[in-house]
Amino acid sequence: MINASNKPVIKVAGLSKSYSISGKHTTIYQQVAFEANAGEVTLIMGPSGSGKSSLLRQIALLDNGKEGDIYYRNTLVSKLNTRAKAKVRAKELGFIFQSFALISEFSVLENCALPLLMNGYSQAQAREKAQRFIHKFIEDMDMHKKPNELSGGEQQRVAIIRALVHEPSIIIADEPTGNLDELNANFIKTELRRMATDLGSAVVIVSHDASFIKQADAFYQLIQNESTDSKSCLVRCH
Amino acid sequence: MRIGVKISLALRFFKRPLASYFLLFAFVSTCIFSLLLVINSYAYQMEERFAAKQPHFTLVLNQDRDTWLAFKGSTQLQDLKKSLENEPNVVAVSEFIKVTKWLRLRAATSQISGFEKNEEFDKFSTGNVTLIGLERQLPAVIPLSQLNYYDSGPYKFKITNLEYASDWLLNPKLILPNAVLDASFYAPITQQVSVKQDGVDYKGQIKAFINDYADESVLYMGINQISHWLDETDIQETGVYIRIHDTSQLMKTKAKLQSRLDLTSHDWLVTSWLEQKNKQKSILIMTQLVAYSLIVLLVVLLLLVLTLNLTNVFIVKAKSLEILFMTGYLLTGPLVFNSLVASVMGLLVGYLFTLYYLESMILAGFGILTPQSYELAWGVCVLTLILVNLINLMGMKNRLGN
Numbered sequence: 035m036i037n038a039s040n041k042p043v044i045k046v047a048g049l050s051k052s053y054s055i056s057g058k059h060t061t062i063y064q065q066v067a068f069e070a071n072a073g074e075v076t077l078i079m080g081p082s083g084s085g086k087s088s089l090l091r092q093i094a095l096l097d098n099g100k101e102g103d104i105y106y107r108n109t110l111v112s113k114l115n116t117r118a119k120a121k122v123r124a125k126e127l128g129f130i131f132q133s134f135a136l137i138s139e140f141s142v143l144e145n146c147a148l149p150l151l152m153n154g155y156s157q158a159q160a161r162e163k164a165q166r167f168i169h170k171f172i173e174d175m176d177m178h179k180k181p182n183e184l185s186g187g188e189q190q191r192v193a194i195i196r197a198l199v200h201e202p203s204i205i206i207a208d209e210p211t212g213n214l215d216e217l218n219a220n221f222i223k224t225e226l227r228r229m230a231t232d233l234g235s236a237v238v239i240v241s242h243d244a245s246f247i248k249q250a251d252a253f254y255q256l257i258q259n260e261s262t263d264s265k266s267c268l269v270r271c272h
Numbered sequence: 273m274r275i276g277v278k279i280s281l282a283l284r285f286f287k288r289p290l291a292s293y294f295l296l297f298a299f300v301s302t303c304i305f306s307l308l309l310v311i312n313s314y315a316y317q318m319e320e321r322f323a324a325k326q327p328h329f330t331l332v333l334n335q336d337r338d339t340w341l342a343f344k345g346s347t348q349l350q351d352l353k354k355s356l357e358n359e360p361n362v363v364a365v366s367e368f369i370k371v372t373k374w375l376r377l378r379a380a381t382s383q384i385s386g387f388e389k390n391e392e393f394d395k396f397s398t399g400n401v402t403l404i405g406l407e408r409q410l411p412a413v414i415p416l417s418q419l420n421y422y423d424s425g426p427y428k429f430k431i432t433n434l435e436y437a438s439d440w441l442l443n444p445k446l447i448l449p450n451a452v453l454d455a456s457f458y459a460p461i462t463q464q465v466s467v468k469q470d471g472v473d474y475k476g477q478i479k480a481f482i483n484d485y486a487d488e489s490v491l492y493m494g495i496n497q498i499s500h501w502l503d504e505t506d507i508q509e510t511g512v513y514i515r516i517h518d519t520s521q522l523m524k525t526k527a528k529l530q531s532r533l534d535l536t537s538h539d540w541l542v543t544s545w546l547e548q549k550n551k552q553k554s555i556l557i558m559t560q561l562v563a564y565s566l567i568v569l570l571v572v573l574l575l576l577v578l579t580l581n582l583t584n585v586f587i588v589k590a591k592s593l594e595i596l597f598m599t600g601y602l603l604t605g606p607l608v609f610n611s612l613v614a615s616v617m618g619l620l621v622g623y624l625f626t627l628y629y630l631e632s633m634i635l636a637g638f639g640i641l642t643p644q645s646y647e648l649a650w651g652v653c654v655l656t657l658i659l660v661n662l663i664n665l666m667g668m669k670n671r672l673g674n
Contacts, residue, residue, distance in 0.1 A: 096598060117602065124600025137592045139285055151277050152600050 041107075042069040043203050043236035044093060049102030051088050062088055066102070068254055070236040072203065075227060075249055078240045080256030086240045087208055089256065093238065094127055094206045095119040107203065124152035128197030128205045128235070130226075132212035134189040136181035142168065142192050143177035149200040167195045187218035194225050198233060205229055207239045223249060282606035285592070289585045290614045293578065297618025297660075298625070300574045301653045304567055305626035306634065308649040311563040313638040318556050319522065319546060320640065328519060329529060330368075330548065332511035334539040340510050343538065349512075352536075356514060361525055363515045369405040369498055370509040402490045405498030406513055522546070571656050578660055582667050593671075604668045611664050615657050622653070 049066040052059060062085035070076040080086045091097040093104060095111060104112035111122050128149070129135060136145050143164055150160035168175055172191050181189055190210070197205055207226060211219035227249050230237045239246055247253055283290065333340045343349055344367070353365045516525055522544050533540040546553055586593065596603055623646070635641065 094598070120597075120600040120602050122600075123598065127600075129598055135591075135595045135598070137285075137595050139589075139592060144284075148281075148601070149599055151274075151281065154274060156274070157277060157280075 041072055042105075043072045043107055044068075044070040044238065045105040045108070046093060047103050047105075049089070049092060049099060049104070051085060051092060051097075051099050063256060064101075068252075070204070070238050070252070072236050073230050073234045074251035075230050075237045075239060075246075076252045076254070077246050077250035078238065078254045078256065079242065079244075079247075081258070084256040084258060086256055090206055090208050090238070090240045094129070095123055124149065125200075126203050128200070128202040130190075130193050130197045130205065130207040130210045130222075132209035134181070134186075134193045134213075136189055136192060136196070138181055141178045141180055142175060142184070145181065145192060146177075146195045146199055149196060149202075153200050164195070164199055167199045168192075171195050186213050187215070187221070190214055190218060190222060194222065198229055198235075201233055201235075203235055205235050205237045207237065207241075209241050209243075210239065211241070211243055219243075278601075278606040279609060281601070282603060282610050285589075285596070285603075286585070286607060286610065289581060290610055292581060293611055294614040294618045294621075296574060296577060296581075297615045297657070298621040299618075300570055300656070301619045301622030302625050302630070303570050303622075304652050304656070305623055305646065305649045306630045307563050307567055308652070309626060309631060309634050309644055309646070311560050312644040312648075313634055313640055314559055315556055316642065316644060317638045317640055318552060320519075320642075328516045328522065328545055329514040329526065330511055330543050330545075331514065331529070331533065332509060332541045332543070334541045337507075337510070339538070344510075353512065356512070361516045361518055363517055365515075366406045366513050367495065368509075368511060368513045369495055369507050371403045371405075371498070371506045372400050373403055373506070374400055403493060403498055404490060405493050405495035567652060571652070571659075574656065575660060575663060579663060579667065582664060586667075586671050604665070607668055608661065608665050612657075612661050615661060619653050619657055623650075 046069070047067045050061065050064040052061040052064075054060070066089060068076070068078075078086055078089065088097065092099050095104070095114075099112070102112065103110055106122065106126055111119065114122065137148070140148070143161060146164035146168055147155075147157075147160040150163055151157070155163065165177065168177055171194065172188065175188070175192075181192065184192065190213075197207075205226070210222050210226065214222065223246065226237050226239065229235050230251075239250070333343060349367065353367075356362050356365045514529070518525075526542055526544055530540070530542045533542065593603065627646075631643070635644070
């Protein structure tokens with residue numbers, strides 16, 4: 035078990051997101067600030083349209099914002115160029131999505147080996163490590179199956195393996211239980227908790243599922259502020 | 273991430289689009305190589321066959337007839353002829369007279385087939401015939417009764433009135449020796465000729481070579497003979513004919529001749545045999561234009577298909593592309609590299625297929641043995657390759673943003 039150090043792995047300050055359509059400028063959220071610590075689960079909740087997924091994409095360096103800074107382990111990453119951001123994503127981040135986000139052209143094994151290849155592993159090393167992880171999580175899995183040949187629960191387990199196979203310091207989960215039955219949803223919740231505890235990763239979850247609140251070490255809510263023209267702002271609840 | 277892994281992943285991910293990219297490029301480059309080979313072979317055939325006709329060049333004073341007469345009357349013509357004869361590539365030089373007249377030429381040949389059936393038929397055109405007078409004296413023509421059969425496969429042609437123009441064959445310093453060899457079927461023959469002029473018909477025997485080209489009948493005669501039965505007013509063109517050794521560099525020789533003549537005080541017009549044959553030349557130019565248009569169309573179609581293909585790939589694989597981007601894999605570099613390799617391979621396959629499979633067929637089709645240059649085709653293909661890959665790169669950079 036890795037000792038959780040409680041040091042902030044992600045630090046966000048003054049983050050804003052806006053877009054323009056036909057000259058009309060709309061701000062989704064502004065002045066967002068929060069921290070996610072190593073070994074902790076951080077939950078972000080909020081109503082539909084409040085900008086939860088946009089915030090998550092921005093934190094994960096998938097979208098660029100004009101205002102605000104994002105730090106990973108005290109390093110400013112939001113100002114890096116595309117190539118450097120890609121490197122940071124490959125090394126530091128693991129993703130879990132509601133839609134599983136598996137590459138349909140690749141087999142289970144190839145999907146799971148992908149983050150390892152990104153981090154400089156050879157094909158053989160990556161396959162060997164990915165195989166070990168798959169056996170650990172799903173004993174009777176045919177690793178050569180394509181994602182569309184798997185059930186929803188199996189796909190999400192494969193997505194979890196892919197997210198943690200390269201032992202990232204941050205795990206980003208966007209509605210991870212959204213498409214799953216209760217049994218599989220509980221499995222995912224347990225695994226996310228274990229990722230934080232065992233790997234010492236900072237797990238950031240965006241979800242509607244209130245049952246995550248019990249598991250979360252930190253809980254934030256994106257709320258629409260009437261005094262600022264319905265722009266969302268992030269409020270720490272516990 | 274290791275470069276080899278990056279490239280193999282991109283190959284694995286875009287296997288089918290890259291395969292279609294390769295096939296499309298192989299097809300288009302085969303089309304470009306073979307089309308340009310066809311047009312080169314056609315041009316080569318045209319130039320080679322027509323270049324072999326004499327005279328290779330016609331030098332005409334681009335001034336009025338009095339200037340020519342004055343030029344001829346002085347020693348300038350003889351000086352010019354002598355200086356041209358001293359050129360290393362020049363074989364023969366002769367002044368000429370050219371006239372187009374309505375003639376009826378008759379010379380019968382009889383054919384003996386395997387069934388021993390004799391049939392006589394007229395070999396020559398009747399109508400407007402170009403009469404060309406050259407060399408001062410008509411060479412001696414002697415009868416050669418022993419050689420009056422011409423074998424052609426199962427047929428045996430008996431050529432009546434066949435005569436052997438010994439001087440034309442044996443004197444290499446005449447302007448038209450190939451006409452004798454080319455016209456082995458027709459000439460030299462004593463033919464009956466009718467000249468229709470001012471309501472008075474001239475009927476008699478002439479001794480001349482006749483080349484019955486598809487577009488024009490040309491009757492070559494001695495310059496003195498033609499002067500006997502034509503008025504000065506009939507003469508449309510006069511000047512100097514030149515025959516050269518090496519016919520493969522016609523345009524180069526023409527430029528050399530022109531620059532030499534530019535030094536004289538007269539305005540000379542130098543034209544090659546092919547340039548005088550406007551119909552053939554325009555067919556050649558039209559064929560070239562059609563071929564070039566087809567190539568441009570092909571390249572535009574290729575660009576369109578590849579762009580659509582790329583767009584389709586991005587639509588179909590949008591989700592997977594997003595996942596790859598998310599996990600830190602920047603596709604543009606490896607993908608552009610793979611596309612470049614696929615297109616280069618397609619180009620090479622197209623070239624080799626043309627070289628080893630189509631070339632012999634195309635050259636045989638045109639009846640030529642000399643291998644043709646692929647320089648232009650390579651230029652077009654490489655340009656297309658660069659253009660396509662540039663569009664590919666821009667499309668990917670635009671779509672993938674890296």
